[in-house]
Amino acid sequence: MTIYTLSPSSLNLLEECPRCFYLQVVKKVRRPSGPMSSIPIKMDSIIKKYFDVYRKKGILPPLIKGKIKGVLPLDMPKTLYYEDNDDGVKLKGLPDEYLQTENKSIVPFDHKTKSKAPEETHPSYQLQLDCYTFLLLMNGYKTENFGYLAYYHPEQCEIHNGMDVQVNIIKVKTNPERVKKPLKRLLKS
Numbered sequence: 299m300t301i302y303t304l305s306p307s308s309l310n311l312l313e314e315c316p317r318c319f320y321l322q323v324v325k326k327v328r329r330p331s332g333p334m335s336s337i338p339i340k341m342d343s344i345i346k347k348y349f350d351v352y353r354k355k356g357i358l359p360p361l362i363k364g365k366i367k368g369v370l371p372l373d374m375p376k377t378l379y380y381e382d383n384d385d386g387v388k389l390k391g392l393p394d395e396y397l398q399t400e401n402k403s404i405v406p407f408d409h410k411t412k413s414k415a416p417e418e419t420h421p422s423y424q425l426q427l428d429c430y431t432f433l434l435l436m437n438g439y440k441t442e443n444f445g446y447l448a449y450y451h452p453e454q455c456e457i458h459n460g461m462d463v464q465v466n467i468i469k470v471k472t473n474p475e476r477v478k479k480p481l482k483r484l485l486k487s
Contacts (some may be wrong), residue, residue, distance in 0.1 A: 301386030302484070306426040309389075309480045312424065321422075339413045342394070345450065349395055364465045366446060368405075371398040378433035385456065387481060389452045397446060406430035406445035406472075414451050415466040421445055425477075432474035443472050 302323055312319040315424055321327040338423035352359040353370040374396045381388040395407040410416075427445035434441040447468045 301418045303388045303390060304481075305390055305392075306429040307422075308427055309429065310422040311478070311479045312484060313421075319484075326483060338411045341450065345409050346394065360431040361463075361465050362448065362467060365465070366397065366469075368397040368399045371396050371404060373428075374404070375437075378430070378437055380433055387484070388427065389433065389477070389481075391429050391433045394445075399442065402440060403442045404434055404439045406434070406447050406448050407440055408445065410447055410449045412451045415464070415470075416449055419447065419468060419470055424472075425480075427470050427473060428476045431472040432477040435474055443474070445470055445472050 304323070308319065308323055308388045311322060318329050322329065348359055348361070349370060353372065356367070356369065357363070358370065360367070376392060378389075378391050378393070379388065393406045394409045396404050397407045398404055408423070408426065408430075410423070427447070430445060431441055431443060447470055449468070450463055451466070453462040453464050
């Protein structure tokens with residue numbers, strides 16, 4: 299019997315604010331939020347469709363070609379699940395993308411849009427990639443303890459000639475064991 303269905307974002311909420319987590323997950327009272335720009339949502343949709351075109355061709359998209367090694371695997375699930383029936387916790391994750399490495403491992407590849415290239419990895423992105431690595435392992439995939447964050451950002455340009463979008467890819471070490479810390483914290487409460 300599932301008591302809680304969690305995601306990387308809800309685990310991040312537990313780490314940030316246990317009270318907010320309790321209100322959202324247990325009491326179903328969400329934190330208030332202000333208006334959100336729809337540009338990142340549209341960018342995410344465009345990027346995913348762009349990747350789908352090149353996946354069908356069996357090659358990496360030109361925007362990332364030469365920046366990483368591997369291929370975009372076919373037939374990967376959109377959502378990964380792990381359920382522990384003993385404690386009633388179900389974890390689900392929706393990686394933006396996967397990359398199959400040269401040694402046939404599957405690693406998470408996540409898209410982020412920013413105004414400029416980042417200087418460091420945000421802790422919430424770290425936990426997100428840790429969750430995806432954990433979920434890949436729990437679903438029987440051969441994986442490694444790393445994932446990729448692709449940061450898409452505009453450069454100064456003559457907009458009438460087309461928006462100049464650059465991508466910086468950061469390889470992030472992952473540790474699926476870190477996922478167990480917030481889960482244990484939740485189960486103790």
